[in-house]
Amino acid sequence: MPVLARWIEAAGLPTVTVTMMPAVAEERRAPRVVGVEFPFGHAFGMPHDRAMQRRVLELALRVLAGAAAFGTRVDVDLQWPVTLREAYRAWQPKVPSPIVRKFLESRQAST
Amino acid sequence: MIVDSYRFLPRSFRPLYEGTGPFPGEEGPVWAPFAKRLAESRIALLSSAGVYLRSSQPPYDLDREQANPDWGDPTWRAIPATARPSDLAFAHLHINDEDLLADPEIALPTHLLSDLAAEGVIGGSVGGHVSVMGYQDRDLPEWQRTTAPEISAYLREEGADGVVLAPA
Numbered sequence: 621m622p623v624l625a626r627w628i629e630a631a632g633l634p635t636v637t638v639t640m641m642p643a644v645a646e647e648r649r650a651p652r653v654v655g656v657e658f659p660f661g662h663a664f665g666m667p668h669d670r671a672m673q674r675r676v677l678e679l680a681l682r683v684l685a686g687a688a689a690f691g692t693r694v695d696v697d698l699q700w701p702v703t704l705r706e707a708y709r710a711w712q713p714k715v716p717s718p719i720v721r722k723f724l725e726s727r728q729a730s731t
Numbered sequence: 732m733i734v735d736s737y738r739f740l741p742r743s744f745r746p747l748y749e750g751t752g753p754f755p756g757e758e759g760p761v762w763a764p765f766a767k768r769l770a771e772s773r774i775a776l777l778s779s780a781g782v783y784l785r786s787s788q789p790p791y792d793l794d795r796e797q798a799n800p801d802w803g804d805p806t807w808r809a810i811p812a813t814a815r816p817s818d819l820a821f822a823h824l825h826i827n828d829e830d831l832l833a834d835p836e837i838a839l840p841t842h843l844l845s846d847l848a849a850e851g852v853i854g855g856s857v858g859g860h861v862s863v864m865g866y867q868d869r870d871l872p873e874w875q876r877t878t879a880p881e882i883s884a885y886l887r888e889e890g891a892d893g894v895v896l897a898p899a
Contacts, residue, residue: 628882642734664843718800
């Protein structure tokens with residue numbers, strides 16, 4: 621996704637990337653980054669929590685319009701309102717994804 | 732607060748991301764200045780949650796991804812800003828989609844964006860947002876050659892002045 625942001629930006633459209641992994645988006649050289657400490661699948665927050673979603677989207681719009689230079693990163697100061705243990709379990713698919721399955725099998729084979 | 736980028740990632744996956752740096756040829760800065768005032772700008776959303784219209788668009792090709800884990804469907808879908816939550820489906824093998832189905836705004840906040848347009852925070856929303864399927868860093872040439880130019884051209888036709896991208 622950060623690299624897709626780069627290509628859209630290179631085509632002349634300003635972008636901001638809202639992401640759970642802002643350090644990775646920085647490494648991949650996304651032009652503008654907004655970090656959220658939320659579980660995967662929840663870039664804008666909790667389901668039905670309109671106030672939380674609005675805080676994220678408004679910050680993203682401010683960074684999009686107001687960042688002065690390439691590489692600007694601003695993180696959202698919001699804590700996920702569910703325990704880590706519960707949230708960690710909740711975001712993951714019931715069946716491991718194909719690439720994760722392959723990764724786990726290759727790790728097993730090498731041990 | 733500085734976000735911990737690996738808080739929700741299984742520990743064994745962290746080395747796949749941390750310290751891996753930019754992709755080859757993607758090291759330098761790229762920058763399109765945001766020229767207008769936000770209140771006069773039309774904004775587009777782009778989600779990688781694999782969103783598609785349940786009744787009128789084909790789903791993404793999950794069967795091929797199951798058969799070939801290194802492959803991911805590089806196609807994209809235009810999602811009308813007026814689509815109702817019940818119109819949307821999600822094709823994503825990497826996350827639990829229960830919360831997405833309960834409230835698609837957590838990945839593609841089209842209605843919230845329209846509210847901000849009505850309040851004058853932004854000038855407007857594009858008529859059609861965009862979705863792709865995420866977790867595919869592995870066949871970038873196809874994305875760079877086809878998907879990214881198609882999306883850029885579409886968003887330009889929609890009159891977008893800026894794009895908010897959100898990985899799922």
